Amino acid sequence: xxxxxxxxxxxxxxxxxxxxxxxxxxxxxxxxxxxxxxxxxxxxxxxxxxxxxxxxxxxxxxxxxxxxxxxxxxxxxxxxxxxxxxxxxxxxxxxxxxxxxxxxxxxxxxxxxxxxxxx
Numbered sequence: 001x002x003x004x005x006x007x008x009x010x011x012x013x014x015x016x017x018x019x020x021x022x023x024x025x026x027x028x029x030x031x032x033x034x035x036x037x038x039x040x041x042x043x044x045x046x047x048x049x050x051x052x053x054x055x056x057x058x059x060x061x062x063x064x065x066x067x068x069x070x071x072x073x074x075x076x077x078x079x080x081x082x083x084x085x086x087x088x089x090x091x092x093x094x095x096x097x098x099x100x101x102x103x104x105x106x107x108x109x110x111x112x113x114x115x116x117x118x119x
Contacts, residue, residue: 017098024057040104043114054081061082063079076102079102
């Protein structure tokens, strides 16, 4: 379910993500083990890996993800994305047509699987 802030950002944003870039990022997320085959000590480390993949491709999270969201043993969330602005890192450009889907599942103590992809 989208929150009011997400709906507002999506309404105001007019930038769309290139399909080739989306496919490239999704392939890199899969290669990084974010297709459910990788193992992470905690969900936050998996989300940090997502951030690294996004950054290498000129993208970033368009919102702050509260660590409390990642506390349950199993969960999922969606995160708005933005194009990074190398000229001014404080003003990225919101992307209107995609979300990052992120889910995690605790397999055992300090062992989580995570799935992340750009919708």
